[in-house]
Amino acid sequence: xxxxxxxxxxxxxxxxxxxxxxxxxxxxxxxxxxxxxxxxxxxxxxxxxxxxxxxxxxxxxxxxxxxxxxxxxxxxxxxxxxxxxxxxxxxxxxxxxxxxxxxxxxxxxxxxxxxxxxxxxxxxxxxxxxxxxxxxxxxxxxxxxxxxxxxxxxxxxxxxxxxxxxxxxxxxxxxxxxxxxxxxxxxxxxxxxxxxxxxxxxxxxxxxxxxxxxxxxxx
Amino acid sequence: xxxxxxxxxxxxxxxxxxxxxxxxxxxxxxxxxxxxxxxxxxxxxxxxxxxxxxxxxxxxxxxxxxxxxxxxxxxxxxxxxxxxxxxxxxxxxxxxxxxxxxxxxxxxxxxxxxxxxxxxxxxxxxxxxxxxxxxxxxxxxxxxxxxxxxxxxxxxxxxxxxxxxxxxxxxxxxxxxxxxxxxxxxxxxxxxxxx
Numbered sequence: 001x002x003x004x005x006x007x008x009x010x011x012x013x014x015x016x017x018x019x020x021x022x023x024x025x026x027x028x029x030x031x032x033x034x035x036x037x038x039x040x041x042x043x044x045x046x047x048x049x050x051x052x053x054x055x056x057x058x059x060x061x062x063x064x065x066x067x068x069x070x071x072x073x074x075x076x077x078x079x080x081x082x083x084x085x086x087x088x089x090x091x092x093x094x095x096x097x098x099x100x101x102x103x104x105x106x107x108x109x110x111x112x113x114x115x116x117x118x119x120x121x122x123x124x125x126x127x128x129x130x131x132x133x134x135x136x137x138x139x140x141x142x143x144x145x146x147x148x149x150x151x152x153x154x155x156x157x158x159x160x161x162x163x164x165x166x167x168x169x170x171x172x173x174x175x176x177x178x179x180x181x182x183x184x185x186x187x188x189x190x191x192x193x194x195x196x197x198x199x200x201x202x203x204x205x206x207x208x209x210x211x212x213x214x215x216x217x218x219x
Numbered sequence: 220x221x222x223x224x225x226x227x228x229x230x231x232x233x234x235x236x237x238x239x240x241x242x243x244x245x246x247x248x249x250x251x252x253x254x255x256x257x258x259x260x261x262x263x264x265x266x267x268x269x270x271x272x273x274x275x276x277x278x279x280x281x282x283x284x285x286x287x288x289x290x291x292x293x294x295x296x297x298x299x300x301x302x303x304x305x306x307x308x309x310x311x312x313x314x315x316x317x318x319x320x321x322x323x324x325x326x327x328x329x330x331x332x333x334x335x336x337x338x339x340x341x342x343x344x345x346x347x348x349x350x351x352x353x354x355x356x357x358x359x360x361x362x363x364x365x366x367x368x369x370x371x372x373x374x375x376x377x378x379x380x381x382x383x384x385x386x387x388x389x390x391x392x393x394x395x396x397x398x399x400x401x402x403x404x405x406x407x408x409x410x411x412x413x414x
Contacts, residue, residue, distance in 0.1 A: 023375075060265060065261075065277065078289060082290075084290055
């Protein structure tokens with residue numbers, strides 16, 4: 001019974017595949033199975049002969065179209081449309097970019113986890129700058145120069161106008177960091193040598209006193 | 220009837236050459252395109268003449284098909300044979316054109332009618348058989364006729380035909396099975412067709 005079923009299955013397969021046995025496009029295991037079945041099946045052999053006959057007599061000759069004229073008619077259209085470039089994305093890119101593709105999703109999740117760990121560690125660790133500032137007790141307002149200025153004390157004649165005062169300070173290469181004090185002195189800061197700044201200030205007739213005080217000032 | 224089932228090395232060489240031509244067409248090489256055009260014009264025309272009897276329409280579909288090949292050569296990725304790719308374009312174009320024209324999709328009548336009288340008897344019998352087969356094939360539904368034609372007159376595998384007609388392989392096998400059944404009825408007494 002099983003043998004008969006196998007025979008029937010082989011016959012059915014051969015019947016399905018006979019057209020491609022006839023055109024020579026059958027190969028591998030299918031070819032071997034169909035050829036083996038043909039050895040035992042007269043019906044399939046007769047059908048195969050019939051298919052050969054259909055193949056031999058059924059083809060039509062190519063219609064008598066003039067290839068040269070047809071190509072000539074196509075030429076103007078070739079001028080109008082250039083070959084398109086290949087798609088910028090290679091086949092498969094879209095599927096690889098799909099949100100449900102586990103290969104890159106796993107990598108991204110791993111990277112996210114690492115980033116969270118690093119950020120958490122940074123959050124828990126005390127800042128180095130804050131620690132140092134706390135240790136030396138210094139405090140600096142936002143925007144203040146991190147460098148150390150030399151300080152020069154300067155007094156002006158009482159009738160010196162404000163714009164003249166500003167011109168003298170600027171010309172000396174300094175800037176006002178404090179004052180006026182109760183004695184009317186202004187504290188000037190400068191990155192230049194305090195003696196040089198003081199010397200320049202003394203050349204001004206409106207300046208009554210200019211003395212270097214040393215470095216740094218607390219505002 | 221004894222036939223050989225060779226490994227088709229020549230076909231493999233042709234396939235390699237055609238893939239190379241497509242690569243050159245993609246760069247705008249007109250000489251390569253003309254070579255491909257001259258190779259495929261008669262093949263496509265022969266394929267299409269079972270779908271329409273209009274020679275101008277056949278030429279239009281062939282030129283439309285090969286213009287697509289010219290424009291889209293860069294998109295050919297080698298996943299199928301060049302011939303499968305081109306025939307698939309032609310088949311789609313033909314279906315579209317025929318639908319647009321609402322033209323009945325049948326083949327032309329046998330042009331060799333009327334010349335049998337001058338032939339010896341065996342030739343007469345052969346011509347009568349040829350005419351009968353053409354007439355029978357013309358009566359098949361388009362899908363069956365196309366699958367039959369691509370199998371027997373263009374030597375394509377069922378996989379290639381499935382790609383061209385954009386359907387499963389089993390559908391192609393079923394179409395061939397029904398085509399043979401129908402031919403058996405239409406050619407009864409003229410040719411031995413069993414299914």
